[in-house]
Amino acid sequence: MRTKRKLNLNIDLWIVLLLAFVVLTASCQKTETFTGPKEKVTIGIGSGGLPIPFIIAREKGFFRDVGVDATVRIYPSAIKSNDAMFAGEIDISCIGDIQIVMQSFMRDDFSVIATYASSNDNIKVIGRKDSGFDKPEDLKGKIIGTPDAVGTHFFLNVYLTEHGIDPSAIKIVTLSPMELPEALGEGKVDAIVIYEPYASMAMKSLPDQAIKLPRSNLYKQTFNLAVMRSYTKAHADVLKKILKAVDRAILFIEQNGDESIAIVNNSLKPGEDLLVSSQDDLVFELSLEHSLFTILEDEARWAIATKFTEKTKVPNYLGYFYLDALKAVKPKDVSIVI
Amino acid sequence: MKIKTKLQLIITVNVLLMVCIFSVSLLWQKQAEKQLARQNLVMELNLAIFDQSRLREEYFLYQEDRSKEQFLLLHKHIGGLLERISRTFTGLEEKASLFKMTGFHNNIESYWGQVVDLDKSTAVHNATVQALRERIVSQMLVNAHSLYREGLNVLQLANEEKVIQNNLAHLFINIFFGVLSLFIVSFALIVIRNIAHPLTMLHKGTEVIALGNLDYKTNIRTRDEIGQLSTAFDVMTEKLHNITVSRDELSKEIELRKQVEAALRKSEEKYRMAFMTSPDSIMITRLSDGMLVSVNKGFTEMSGYAEKDVLGKTSLEINLWKNPADRKNLIEELKAHGEVRNYNACFLTKDKEIYGLISASIIELNAVPHVLNFCRDITELKRTETELLHLNEILELRVSQEVERNLKHEHMLIQQSRMAAMGEMIGNIAHQWRQPLNSLGMLLFNIKDAYQFNTLDAAYLDQAVADGSRMVQKMSTTISDFANFFRPDKEMKIFSMLAQIKEAIALVESSFQNSNISIHIDAPHVLRLLGFPNEYSQVLLNLLTNAKEAILVHNQPYAGRVEIVLTAQDGQGCVSVCDNGGGVPEEILDRIFDPYFSTKERGSGIGLYMSKMIIERNMNGRITAKNIDGGAKFSVCAPLAAES
The missing domain is CATH 1.20.1440.210 (de novo design (two linked rop proteins))
Structure with missing residues (x-):
């Protein structure tokens, strides 16, 4: 009798344990690990803090986990990266909103797959204190050094307009991004309009002299990922995997800020350390917002008005976006309706 | 719970x-x-x-x-x-x-x-x-x-x-x-x-118990009301079982007692019957004073006293013992050993004196020692015993007389055998002497002829004398042999079997030759016996004579043959005498050693009997006869003399 009861209890216990095991097993989330052959992808990114998510994704193996053998190339600027993509040297490129606009005037064979970063203060205005810089309005009558990039020109235009400065009231000197910090340091220019990491270089070269002017409230720069349109047809899956890995890297950066900086610093290859720097103004987030159209159209109108293009019509940017990749990864962050 | x-x-x-x-x-x-x-x-x-x-x-x-x-x-x-x-x-x-x-x-x-x-x-x-x-x-x-x-x-x-x-x-x-x-x-x-389950078990339990299985246990030991009920149920079943077992045991005991009582009654009846009907006197007396407690019919018939006359009285009071000391001795014997067997005593009955053979033992009746006394009237037996003794004496006398007569008869038989043998021997002597006498006669004639023809000289005379002496010597030797042969041996001595055989053969050799019977001896070993050599030779002579007569009677066309073989077997020296005289008829083979049994027309029938007596009685041997192919074989074995 007692043995039978004991047997019944044992059976009950086993059933309960089995159920618990099943529940636990079902509730455990397993990290997917791709074990098949990996697709090779080359990603080109501009300088400053822009490469950080991609470096994190590379170092933490997020690309590997999704089955992609990704190579990250850091270029001195996003423009160089775009050129490399259009030349077929890389598959995916970082592209700023102004570059989208300028390229859209010339070609329509590329697609934007996602915005992955934005900043209200990527392009900075740094002046010399001894040039009398205290406020943005002090730019009037000064020599301003800028790279030969439409983006910086657009920014400067917005900045001057915002602060009521006539563009003709300043003198613009075009120098390469690398030369600008030196030029400021040598006093060849009174101020520079430059992006990272060169802005930080300029600040470091004149620790007591350099002054960063307030950021523009009328300019939000977006950093996007673009591919050739033909690539979207042939490698739709790869794009999803890339965005998945980048999203995972962005989450990691949010949750492990200091560790991310340390990983980036320890992983930079020779040459990369000059181009990569952390940026507090960069907000990493994957999205495809409809407001991007507003920005693009606004910049297009400016480009037309300022004769940066011969085109006279603002392009229809609906045709320049590939939504499927991000929809597969973060559908609620896709607000563009095609 | x-x-x-x-x-x-x-x-x-x-x-x-x-x-x-x-x-x-x-x-x-x-x-x-x-x-x-x-x-x-x-x-x-x-x-x-x-x-x-x-x-x-x-x-x-x-x-x-x-x-x-x-x-x-x-x-x-x-x-x-x-x-x-x-x-x-x-x-x-x-x-x-x-x-x-x-x-x-x-x-x-x-x-x-x-x-x-x-x-x-x-x-x-x-x-x-x-x-x-x-x-x-x-x-x-x-x-x-x-x-x-x-x-x-x-x-x-x-x-x-x-x-x-x-x-x-x-x-x-x-x-x-x-x-x-x-x-x-x-x-x-x-x-x-x-x-539910315990109740089912309980219900099942009631059914099992109702069928009579009181060993059933529910074995529900939970710490709740059901467990308590189950425990109480099991206790009840156990008690019921015990009661039932006790009742069963009681019933069994009662039954057993009844059986025992019945057996006891039967046994009592049996022993009472045995007690009462035994022809022997059985009485139970008190050990201390001999008071009779119980007597049987045998006692009353033997003693002549009725039961009512003797119960409550002692054996001495009623003067049973002729010699009261006998009772005293009996009691002492009983006290010493607890029982007595075959104690003789003389009793005085109402009208006579009898002899009784008592067997008694001490028993306890109501914790008081008593004597159970069996007494058998052996008066007749005594008388018969006396008569038997007397007869025995007479018988012994007669037996000794008869033995003496038998010895005399035997002696006479021996003498007769000797005479017969002697007769035989005289025949043999005559036969032995015939040739030398003839030869002597011829010698004398030759001497006469030699004198007549003037050829008698000293040399011839010497030769003749020598021949004649030789013949006389031979005849003398024959007489000596015969004389010695029949001289009875006074004491046992060690002798050679072969020597005695040769002695016997020497006496019959010439008659055997005359009868065309050859004698062959096979004696590979020297065998010696302890006994009476002459008597041994006599036996052999008898066998040889019988063999010759069998051969002659058989009248076979071929030559007669007697083979004598000496062997040693198991410490015995054996001689076998085999002839080809046709054998002994099977129907009389086992009687040939009987006295006065003979197959010869004028035979005495005591030769083989005497031979058997000599070998078996005097020499501790044995003599046997059997038929062999074409003849008979007589074997004589006697213990070999110890080598010293």
């Missing part, structure tokens, strides 16, 4: 469960209401944002103050909503979105102010100002869009929260029903295990 306690526990748990469920339901309801309120709030916010966009468009279109005021009011309302929502939403994602929304909301306010200011300024139509306005509007639109997007995100999160809560509610309900089902099942199991 008692069943009552278990049931109370179940009820309590049930009640608690219900209370929990109701409490959780209430809580859930409140949560749902809160969530609904939040959702409504977010809906209201999104609507406000939408309205704000509408008002903005209105303003951009008409630039009316109404639109400006409404925009600002709405903007303020949106700010308030954002604040309220921020207080109610606690999730990280919601808080992040709300934070962004607040930022966008503040930007929009800033941009709105700038646009309104620019519109108010006189340089509004200035290209730069226009460009600036465009920029500001552009940024405002971007922020408005972002605000709206984040608002939708918050709404979605609120919806998701609601969905989660609904799902949780469903899950909770499922869990509740699951738990309830489990509870019901457990309750049922408990009831089955703790109540």
Whole structure:
């Protein structure tokens, strides 16, 4: 009798344990690990803090986990990266909103797959204190050094307009991004309009002299990922995997800020350390917002008005976006309706 | 745990469960209401944002103050909503979105102010100002869009929260029903295990016990009422079993006693019958004084006293013992050994004296030692004994006389045998002497002839004398041999078998030759016997003579043959005499050693008998006869003399 009861209890216990095991097993989330052959992808990114998510994704193996053998190339600027993509040297490129606009005037064979970063203060205005810089309005009558990039020109235009400065009231000197910090340091220019990491270089070269002017409230720069349109047809899956890995890297950066900086610093290859720097103004987030159209159209109108293009019509940017990749990864962050 | 306690526990748990469920339901309801309120709030916010966009468009279109005021009011309302929502939403994602929304909301306010200011300024139509306005509007639109997007995100999160809560509610309900089902099942199991099953076992137990199996145990040892009932049930069964066993045992004991009593009665009756009907006298007396307690019929018949005359009196009182000392000795013997066997004593009956053979033993009757006395009347036996003794004496006398006569007869037989043998021997002597006498006669004639023919000289005479002496010597030797042969041996001595055989052969050799019978001896070993050599030779002579006569009677056409073989077997020296005289008829073979049995016409019939006597009695040997192929074989064996 007692043995039978004991047997019944044992059976009950086993059933309960089995159920618990099943529940636990079902509730455990397993990290997917791709074990098949990996697709090779080359990603080109501009300088400053822009490469950080991609470096994190590379170092933490997020690309590997999704089955992609990704190579990250850091270029001195996003423009160089775009050129490399259009030349077929890389598959995916970082592209700023102004570059989208300028390229859209010339070609329509590329697609934007996602915005992955934005900043209200990527392009900075740094002046010399001894040039009398205290406020943005002090730019009037000064020599301003800028790279030969439409983006910086657009920014400067917005900045001057915002602060009521006539563009003709300043003198613009075009120098390469690398030369600008030196030029400021040598006093060849009174101020520079430059992006990272060169802005930080300029600040470091004149620790007591350099002054960063307030950021523009009328300019939000977006950093996007673009591919050739033909690539979207042939490698739709790869794009999803890339965005998945980048999203995972962005989450990691949010949750492990200091560790991310340390990983980036320890992983930079020779040459990369000059181009990569952390940026507090960069907000990493994957999205495809409809407001991007507003920005693009606004910049297009400016480009037309300022004769940066011969085109006279603002392009229809609906045709320049590939939504499927991000929809597969973060559908609620896709607000563009095609 | 008692069943009552278990049931109370179940009820309590049930009640608690219900209370929990109701409490959780209430809580859930409140949560749902809160969530609904939040959702409504977010809906209201999104609507406000939408309205704000509408008002903005209105303003951009008409630039009316109404639109400006409404925009600002709405903007303020949106700010308030954002604040309220921020207080109610606690999730990280919601808080992040709300934070962004607040930022966008503040930007929009800033941009709105700038646009309104620019519109108010006189340089509004200035290209730069226009460009600036465009920029500001552009940024405002971007922020408005972002605000709206984040608002939708918050709404979605609120919806998701609601969905989660609904799902949780469903899950909770499922869990509740699951738990309830489990509870019901457990309750049922408990009831089955703790109540129904034990009751079934108990019921089964009653049936088993009703069938008579009182060894059945329910073995339900739970610590509840059922267990107590089961224990009591088992105790009851055990007691019932014990009672039944006791009753059965009692019945068995009673039965056994009855059987024993019956057997005892039977035995008593048997012994009483044996006691009463025994022809021998049986009496039971008290050991201490000899008082008769019980007597049987045998006693009354033997003694002549009736039972009533002797019971209660002692054996001495009624003068049973001729010699009272006999009783005294008997008692002493009894006390020493506990029993006495075959004790002779003389008793005085009512009218005579008898001899009795007593066997007695001490028994206890009612814890008092008594003597059980068996007495057999051996008066006749005594008389017979005396007569037998007398007869025995006479018999012994007669036997000795007869033995003497037999010895004389035997002696006579021996003498007769000797005479017969002697007769035989005389025949042999005659036969032995015939040839030498003839030869002597011839010699004398030759001497006469030699004298007549003047050829008698000294040499011839010497030769003749020598021949004659030799013949005489031979004849003398023959006489000596015969004389010695028949001289009885006075004492045993060791002799050679072969020598004696040769001695016997020497006496019959010539007669055998005359009868064309050859004698062959096979004696590979020297064998010596201890005995009477002459008598041994006599036996051999007898065998040889019989062999010759058998051969002659058989009248065979071939030559007669006698083979004599000497062998040693198991310490015995054996001589076998085999002839080819046709053998002994099988029907008389076992009688040939009987005295006065003969197959010869004029035979005495004592030769082989005497030979048997000599060998078997005097020499501790044996003599046998059997037929062999064409003849008979006589074997004589006697112990070999020890080598010393």
